[in-house]
Amino acid sequence: MGRVSGKVALVTGAASGIGRACAERLAAEGATVILTDLQDEAGAAVVEAIGAASGSARYLHQDVTDEAGWAQVIASIAAQEGRLDILVNNAGIGLGGSVIEMSLADFRRQMAVNVEGVFLGVKHAIPLMRKSGDGGSIINMSSVAGLKGAASLAGYCASKGAVRLFTKAVALECAAAQDRIRVNSVHPGIIETPIWDTIIGTGGPGANAGPQRAATLDAMANVAAALGHKGQPGDIADGVLWLASEESRYVTGAELVIDGGLTLR
Ligand code: NAD
DSSP, X not given: OOTTTTOEEEEESTTXXXXXXXXXXXXXXXXXXEEEXXXXXXXXXXXXXHHHXXXXXXXXXXXXXOHHHHHHHHHHHHHHTSOOOEEEEOOOOOOOSOTTTOOHHHHHHHHIIIIIHHHHHXXXXXXXXXXXXXXXXXXXXXXXXXXXXXXXXXXXXHHHHHHHHHHHHHHHHHHHHTOOEEEEEEEEOXXXXXXXXXXXXXXXXXXXXXXXXXXXXXXHHHHHOTTSSOBOHHHHHHHHHHHHSGGGTTOOSOEEEESTTTTOX
């Protein structure tokens, strides 16, 4: 308990999946967590769950592609919490399909959420992080798809590869400024969350997303991951918690791969 006590954390895309698990883990370890997402009801439910577990959290509606919205979220944190120590740029979408069938609009939408959203988060959060003089930790959610290619995921791979190198460049900029802000990327493998429904088609109308998704991911992970099974959002949240805490104080610009050995071969 208390590994991030007294810290203020912002987690985007926190109404579901990995973001939700990160918000819950950070709150359980003592952080005050600001969750943002497009899904307001689900976001409110996460705040309620964190409160029921004696954690501290509040929810704000945010589209990470909207720069004015970023300014509002950061202004709200400056006014209410007065500081920002941890930013988890987690919100993301996955649009699968053949590259020759993908529309330019879908490609741009994926880049807007997965890359521009991360850029805007970093741009708007760093000035508030610097104000405290205590440094900070920025964690950008990439993917194993940012480390190696995947058929039918060209747009997604492009976006996650961009997050990987963007992270290293910002890490260098912060180090040069000696602001004690560390910037790292996290690379999940096959993790059981709703994002897969738009990649493997398990969430269509009438689809029994839960069981169908679980079975499909089981089969995929059995072949792809050295450990032979899929991961859960909590597996990623544990890594994010470590990067958010002082335990990783000498780590910046790194790639934390949490993939059950998917990238080993
Ligand atoms: P998810 O769909 O469960 O959660 C993503 C959340 O982001 C949703 O709550 C969604 O509403 C929110 N979101 C989408 N667009 C948004 C926007 N424009 N503004 C604000 N919020 C927005 O999926 P997840 O698996 O938990 O994904 C979280 C992150 O992890 C993503 O960046 C994803 O690419 C990455 N990732 C996931 C896996 C996996 O296997 N699940 C693997 C590698 C990387």
